[in-house]
Amino acid sequence: MRHITVVDGHPDPSEARLIHALSDRYVGAARAAGSEVRRINLSHTHVPMLRIAEDFYGASAPESLRQAQEDIAWADHLVFFFPLWHGTMPALFKAFIEQTFRPGFAMDYGGKNRFPKQLFKGKSARVIVTMGMPAFFYRTAFGGFGVKGFERSTLALCGIGPISETFLGGAGGESKKRGYAWLDLMERLAEQDSAPEARRRRQFVRAAARAALLLAGSYAAYLLASSTSKAWMRTPAEASGNLTVAGSVTAEKEALTPEHA
Numbered sequence: 001m002r003h004i005t006v007v008d009g010h011p012d013p014s015e016a017r018l019i020h021a022l023s024d025r026y027v028g029a030a031r032a033a034g035s036e037v038r039r040i041n042l043s044h045t046h047v048p049m050l051r052i053a054e055d056f057y058g059a060s061a062p063e064s065l066r067q068a069q070e071d072i073a074w075a076d077h078l079v080f081f082f083p084l085w086h087g088t089m090p091a092l093f094k095a096f097i098e099q100t101f102r103p104g105f106a107m108d109y110g111g112k113n114r115f116p117k118q119l120f121k122g123k124s125a126r127v128i129v130t131m132g133m134p135a136f137f138y139r140t141a142f143g144g145f146g147v148k149g150f151e152r153s154t155l156a157l158c159g160i161g162p163i164s165e166t167f168l169g170g171a172g173g174e175s176k177k178r179g180y181a182w183l184d185l186m187e188r189l190a191e192q193d194s195a196p197e198a199r200r201r202r203q204f205v206r207a208a209a210r211a212a213l214l215l216a217g218s219y220a221a222y223l224l225a226s227s228t229s230k231a232w233m234r235t236p237a238e239a240s241g242n243l244t245v246a247g248s249v250t251a252e253k254e255a256l257t258p259e260h261a
C-alpha cells in the first residue's frame with residue numbers, strides 16, 4: 001500500500017478556491033485506489049515565517065509544523081498543490097517549505113564544502129499548479145522557472161524523484177466543463193500515483209513501441225533512399241529497361257567499338 005501525503009498549499013481557506021476542490025478529488029481517488037493518504041492544509045496551519053539562518057541550521061521546526069514533518073517523513077509519495085502567485089508559489093507555501101525541509105530532516109549538510117546528503121531518497125513527488133495565464137505560455141515564455149526552482153533546488157536536492165508536474169492554465173475563469181475535466185484528471189493522476197508499477201510498465205511499453213516505430217521508419221527510409229540512388233546511377237540504356245546493370249557497360253562498349261576501330 002502506498003503512503004501518500006498531500007499538501008494543499010492555498011493560503012485561502014475559502015471553499016470557493018479551485019485548489020481545494022482539486023486536492024479533495026485527488027485524496028478521495030487515491031484512497032479509493034488503495035493508498036493510505038495524509039493531508040496537510042496550509043490554510044488551516046500556523047506557519048511562522050523563518051527569519052534567522054541560525055534557526056534553520058540549529059533548531060527544529062516550530063511546534064505547529066511537527067505533525068507536518070512526520071507526515072512528510074511517513075510518505076513514499078508527496079503531492080504539492082498551489083496556485084501560481086507572481087510567477088511562483090505563494091509566500092505561505094514557501095515559508096512552509098523553509099520551515100519543514102530542514103537540515104537533519106530533508107538533507108544533511110555534514111561539514112563545510114560537502115554536497116548535502118539527500119535524506120529523502122526513495123520518495124517521489126507530484127507538483128500541481130493552477131495559474132491564470134495559459135499553461136503553455138508559462139512553460140515557454142517564462143520557462144516555468146518559478147516551479148522548476150522548487151522541483152530542482154528543493155525536492156531533487158533532497159533526493160526526491162521522479163517528480164511529475166501538472167500545470168493547469170486559465171484557472172479562476174475556467175468553464176464548468178473544463179473544471180470538471182480537471183477534477184477527472186485528478187482522479188486519473190491519483191490512480192496512477194497509487195499504482196506506480198503499472199504506470200512504469202505502460203511507459204516501458206510505450207517507449208518500446210516508439211523505438212520499434214522509429215527503427216521501422218529508419219529502415220523504410222534507408223530502403224527508399226538506396227532504391228532512388230540506384231535509379232539515379234543507371235545509364236540511359238538501363239533506364240530504358242533493356243539491359244541489366246551488370247551487362248550495360250559491356251553492351252555500350254561493344255556498341256562503340258566498331259565506330260572507333
Ligand SMILES: Cc1cc2nc3c(=O)[nH]c(=O)nc-3n(C[C@H](O)[C@H](O)[C@H](O)COP(=O)(O)O)c2cc1C
Pocket residue numbers: 010016017018019020083084085086087088130131132133134171172
Ligand atoms: C496574488 C496573486 C498573484 C497571482 N499571480 C499570478 C501569476 O503570476 N501568473 C498567473 O498566471 N496567475 C496568477 N494569479 C492567478 C492565480 O494563479 C489563479 O487565480 C489561481 O490559480 C486560481 O486558483 P484558485 O481558485 O485556487 O485561487 C495570481 C493570483 C493572485 C491572487
